[in-house]
Amino acid sequence: MPDPNQSGRATLGLMEPSQTWPAVVFDIGGVLTTSEGGVPELSRVIGVEPERFAGPYWEYRTDYDRGTLPTEYWPLVAAELGLTWSDEELERIDLFDARRWSDLAPGRTELLTALQTGGVTTALLSNAPSSMARVVKASGWSAGFDHRIFSCDLGLIKPDAKIYQAVEDTLGRPGEQLVFFDDRPPNIEAARERGWQAHLWTGPEACCEVLISLGLPTP
Missing domain, CATH: 3.40.50.1000 (HAD superfamily/HAD-like)
Known part of the structure; x- marks a missing residue:
């Protein structure tokens, strides 16, 4: 390969x-x-308690790791939290999440x-x-x-x-x-x-x- x-x-x-x-x-x-979870940092960025954010963050993560797009993953997380994110907000959240590995x-x-x-x-x-x-x-x-x-x-x-x-x-x-x-x-x-x-x-x-x-x- x-x-x-x-x-x-x-x-x-x-x-x-x-x-x-x-x-x-x-x-x-x-x-x-560093630790891969990122839940505490991201929860502060979006203004949601870590305990509440962790569930949807991980619930859809398997498919995200398999290759679904950010524009598919993050709206699912937002919906579970009762939130709606604009394209700009989604991009900012996704970039914050990704940069933890930089x-x-x-x-x-x-x-x-x-x-x-x-x-x-x-x-x-x-x-x-x-x-x-x-x-x-x-x-x-x-x-x-x-x-x-x-x-x-x-x-x-x-x-x-x-x-x-x-x-x-x-x-x-x-x-x-x-x-x-x-x-x-x-x-x-x-x-x-x-x-x-x-x-x-x-x-x-x-x-x-x-x-x-x-x-x-x-x-």
Whole structure:
């Protein structure tokens, strides 16, 4: 499966990936960036209590991550809240939601730099709507990844086995040659069922311990 978002690491002057090293695959929200919920921040933006906002925000999120448009998702959320948003308000809310992924959390830059300059193949695998995917693709921190794989582009979401198969096809590697970090146990379990070396994310320090055990470069 071709990857239209391949970054072209050779143009960055990086080392060629070692054929003996596994590839390292990262989730984004709650792993590379801060907590993915965003409910408290967004509820303040629209003036709704977090407890009231959380229900509709997540109720329609699965289809949004599969690729439905912002103009389909946000009106459903608004209707559940008894609100009506103009096109301008919808765009502002959607952009605020997406921009939460524009910056890495502390310690992540050093981790990724060590892997990528060391010649390790790296990839992103995230359940993400189109708006968030665009923000990540435009962010400087994502340029070093060999592959950036988003649920909205495939019409598939974790923990569907087909999305892991798509990653294997894109990277040209079997599951046992993939190391994966995600913050959700169901996604980890599904990856392990395909033979991936999958680990629940608990922080950069624990991640480095795993990488060191595999002989991979770390900060």
